[in-house]
Amino acid sequence: MLTRRTVLASSTALAASAAFATRVAAAPAAEAVTPALIEAAKKEGKVVWYTSIDLAVAERLAKSFEAKYQGVAVRVERSGAERVFQRIGQEYSSNIRAVDVVNSSDASHFVAWKRDGWLAPYVPEDVAKFFPAEHRDPDGLFATCRVTLSVIGYNTTLVKAEDAPKSFADLLDPQWKGKIVKSHPGYSGGTMTATYQTARDLGWEFFEKLARQNVMQVQSMTDPPKKLALGERAVMSDGAEYVLALLKEDGKPVEPVYAVEGSPLINGPNGIFKGAPNPNAARLFQSYSFSPQAQQLIIDVGGLRSVHPQAKEKSGRKLLSEIKLMKDDPAAVEKMSDEIKARYTKMFRV
Amino acid sequence: MTVTAVAPARRARLDLSWPVLIGFALILCALIVLPMSWLVYFSVTDKGHFTLANFVKLATDPTFIDPLVTTVILATSSAVICCAVAAPMGWLIARTDMPLRRTIRALVTASFVTPPFLGAIAWELLAAPNSGLLNQAWRALLRDPQAEPLFDIYTLPGLIFVVSCYTFPYVFVLVANALDRIPGDLEDASSILGGRTWTTARRVTIPLALPALLAGALVAFLQAMTLFGSPAILAIPAGFHTMTTKIWSLFQYPPKLELAAAASLPLLVLTVLLLRAEHMILGRRSYALVGGRQSDPRLVRLGAWKWAALGFAFLVLLNPVFLPYGALLNAAFSRVATQIVSFGNFTLRNIEFVFFELSATKLAVRNTLILGVSSATVGTLIAVVISYVTARKAIAGWRALAFLATAPIAVPGIVLGVGLFLSYTRPPFVLYGTLWILLVAFVTIALPAAYQQLQAAFRSVSVDLEEASRILGATRLQALAHITAPLLRTSVIATWCFIFVGVIRELSAAIILFTSETKVISVLIFDLNESGDLGAIAVLGLIMLVITFAVVIAINRIPGFGAIRLRNA
Structure with missing residues (x-):
């Protein structure tokens, strides 16, 4: 404890x-x-x-x-x-x-x-x-x-464990083009928090490149895990860890990935x-x-x-102590949230 | 007719007609003029200062131009597709001896009452590129799990297809009704002069139906253009906007009301222009269709082709009716929304969740029913009075009333939503947060069609009966209540049901105007879609359809229920 x-x-x-x-x-x-x-x-x-x-x-x-x-x-x-x-x-x-x-x-x-x-x-x-x-x-x-946490995840019937992305950087590989589902920071607070932390630690270039991967844009961070479970997309670039955990325990073919760069904390x-x-x-x-x-x-x-x-x-x-985490910073998110929404909308067009 | 009750004539009595009529004119102004004025005001201001900056942004910013272009492509393609499908369907139903014509008409009605957003969600279940049932079947057929999907619903063509599915009934009803009314003797004349079946169809029937088809195309264009739910569900995941979803996104935090108002105006202007065009075309039609029916339309004998025709009709109906309803029913009882129900994955969990766990269900169903009943009642009442006044030309200003009652048809639901939001979130009328604002929206949306229906009905009742009653001392209102109203009972009931159905499927105005306490089923379904809770959506959607169909079946049992126009959600 x-x-x-x-x-x-x-x-x-x-x-x-x-x-x-x-x-x-x-x-x-x-x-x-x-x-x-x-x-x-x-x-x-x-x-x-x-x-x-x-x-x-x-x-x-x-x-x-x-x-x-x-x-x-x-x-x-x-x-x-x-x-x-x-x-x-x-x-x-x-x-x-x-x-x-x-x-x-x-x-x-x-x-x-x-x-x-x-x-x-x-x-x-x-x-x-x-x-x-x-x-x-x-x-x-x-x-x-x-x-x-906001985690990366994949569908185990569509992706073999050894092929699964291990990091945010891996998501930018051309093999994932058209295969990624992600949630929206203008709707989801978890995604807003995660977008702030990811952009702070990896730079906005990450999202610029991700936007060129033809992602499926859903709204809630609880939705990407559900889309993975349906097999609608192979990989999620962000999504609620808890929903993914529940689906996995329910026998659905999904698996979380704790990115080597760290997982956004919510x-x-x-x-x-x-x-x-x-x-x-x-x-x-x-x-x-x-x-x-x-x-x-x-x-x-x-x-x-x-x-x-x-x-x-x-x-x-998995215990939180075993996971590399990104730092949360509500005060900074509060100052930047309008800007984050505007930048995101510009990059992802919705 | 019993007139004894009003027999003692010439008693000095206040005729309430004028106050009532002025009252209705004021109501109409509150419904339409007020929101539209605020809309225009907001579009040319920025924090209270006059500016055209909103329109400059609109005309130069690609994030506004792209959705406008997309919307025009969407609306045009849908209109073309709808006509291409509805014309042959309408002809087969109205003018041939194809079997099961009545059933097919009923099924088109079924696609009519299906909320387009529910259809869009059902089509996600069917044709999402990887998990969609049809794509799964396709891959199973090819025995190749890696095969490219047959359909991808999250694309502009996918959106056009789904929108067409639920817009096609509008065109179908217009075409089929026009063909119903074409007198058989014109075709007989053609036959007598030696024209064969196909010549008659080509030279007589089709030209007579063409104006209706063109009018249908315009209606389809307008419906597709003003639709909110389907694009929100299918376009946003694909990374593009239409005008309606763009307007809605301007309401997200931080809200940009001025820009939203400005972005609403192109839709409004386009709608007004197109309706003028429709009016001109429908106006031209009157030369061809001579009043009542001279003789029954002649049915073309299809011979062996009738089975091919039936096959075509069912193939068409597969898309708006059989496949989506099948997918929803499947999702309601399956552990995985896009797996076919089997012994292994059958579940009642979704039913249990919606009925016993989802705390918003009761509130949403209650609000929907209250709004459905009250909007239908108030809307019918207003429509009755106004159509009476205009049909009887009872007061000097009847033309203005008629115009006001028809005007909302030019206002897309989401634009009305924006206008009402701007009008009723500030004094003197703070209605936002109550069911009243939704009532106002729903009545306004339903009014034009309700008015048109009832006006036609009033025209069919002879004025003599009313005059007899008035000579015997009744006021206008008494004559209306005791003489005219009973004669119009069936039309009034049909109008009531029609508004009720429209309210249940409305989303585009409700999505702007709801609060947590005033949520309706359509908004709840939209909410659930944003968090991907497909099983719960399927159950709620089916509840919604059961309620709607109960009312529609009641409508269809009423004789004389003719052409109706449902507004899109």
Whole structure:
């Protein structure tokens, strides 16, 4: 466990963690789940969760919450993180308050929402007790609910293991022309995060060359693994590690590749909105999301990774400590996201 | 007729006609004039300042020119293909003794009510280059797993094909109805003068049907041009845009509303121009088609050819109906969407997921039903009043009302969506985030066709009956309610069902106007496609079709249900 935490810690934004260290003292006190909170949540009867987690996984988490707290229904509003961000912005600018809790695979969104003052402070007990400082906001507005990677992958019936690409550089080989599927940073927050890290470490030339490989352009980072499983394309240049893991465990002919240059790291925080129409149910759901039970669930049935030290990695999956990671940097993504979208659209034409 | 109830005449009573009529004129302005004004305003401004920069960008930036060129190619090719297929089909159905003609007509209706975006997704299942069922079959046939695909749906030709599949019914209905109405005696005359079957067809029947065919081509062009769902599903993976997907992409963060408004205007202008052209062609047609039916059309005897004809018809219907529905049904019950269902991979997981896990299902189905019923009711009501006013020329401004009711036909769904978004996200009318804005959009979209249908129906009811009622002291509204409305019942019900079906398949305006609480099934399906959840789409699509078909079958049981025009999603 220690190793995983250390790795995660070292891989997180330096600028952010430096700021965190001095201000932790100001964080609001942790709040336990009290019978009064449960009662109030039941009175509200529902919670609306905007998320970019793969729909099937998100609904499983929602159903487990509903089973534990009967009488509080979860409505999952699932779309790509960039779409979720746009939707919330569009709704808020029209004075529509629909979202209670949000989860985004683009951690930079929380930088923006925090700056706008849209998030409500709330620190679940588990977050206060167990979560590493670099995975929680010093002001108690959000914490990392899930971790995953953007990985390369291939279809094992179409590509032999020894022929599979080992690196981002390999993807540019002419043999993969017309055989690659990839997701879109204008839709997917995970892909936005990954595009930033890849362009930073390998340069935009990589994407310029990749664009000439006639890629199949899908939207969500959960889609390339599904297209691989169908055999629609042989290789994916980016895609959600957790969806690929689930498909592989389900017996589909897919295999991840952890690129030698490093795999982009994607942290997905959860936070509550100040304008939440169901504030108590939102708190209850937020607490539940960080509980050992939920964190174990997202590993076991979701293929995701958790920073909760009590959550156990599922056997057979590669440990994060064994993987070379790229560094995440939400503050930088926040500054560059419009530019990344514009550059990407220009290169890939959609 | 029982008139005793209104018998005591000459009682001083307020005639509500004027306020009601003025009210309807205001409603129409809110539906059409307001959004279009905002659209024009936004297109020539940048943060409140007047500018033509948006149009300059539009005319010089290749990322706008390319989609426009693509759109024109798409629309033209689809129109040509639709005519090439619909003309012989329409002729076979209307004028020959080909067997199973009624069944084939019903099946064309089936492709009519299929939302084009659902058809596009079904065609992904069929003709994606590697996983598509047809390509799998092709490789199995060649015994070569490495063989080049037979079809690649993620290409411009692939998109043209799918768009044509779901545009062809428009042309077919126009051609078949025109052929239905051509009086048999003209053909008889040709025969008597010694013309043989084929000569008659060539010299008489085809020229008479040609205007309808040309009108059909224009309708097909417009439909293909304004379609959003199919290009979003098939063109974007291939790395190109059409105008509609480009406009939609301008709504993505950071939104560029001014540019979106400017990009909408070429579609609007093109549509207006083409409709003028259509009007001229349809106007010319009237010389040929003399009122009612003089004698039944003569059926051409095909002899042994009738089986070939039937084969052709089924071959055509394979594309919009049999293959896609088969693929969707298969995907709904298969563990892998593009594997044929067998004992090994049969599953009820998708059904279970959609009905018991997917928390958006209930909301989307509920919203869709509420909107379907309310749009159909409100739309029919408005159409009834306006067609009454214009058919009876009841007030001085009836021409303006008629124009307003027909005008939305020139506004593509996505353009209307943009206009409504600009109008109703700001005071005084903040409707965004409620079902009202979708109601406004759906009613506006449905109004022209509903109005045309009902106006024709009103013309067929003699004015004498209404006048009798008014002489006996009834106001206009009472006459309408007690005399005219009952006589028009079937047309009114047909119009209601027609709007209902249109709402269920609408995507292009809904995709701009929905919020999380006001999601409809079409938007949910589009969402699921973006994350590749094909099994769930198949189930939701089938639910949608079941709802739609239930209503369509009800329509078809109503006698006298004639030419209809569905708007594209």
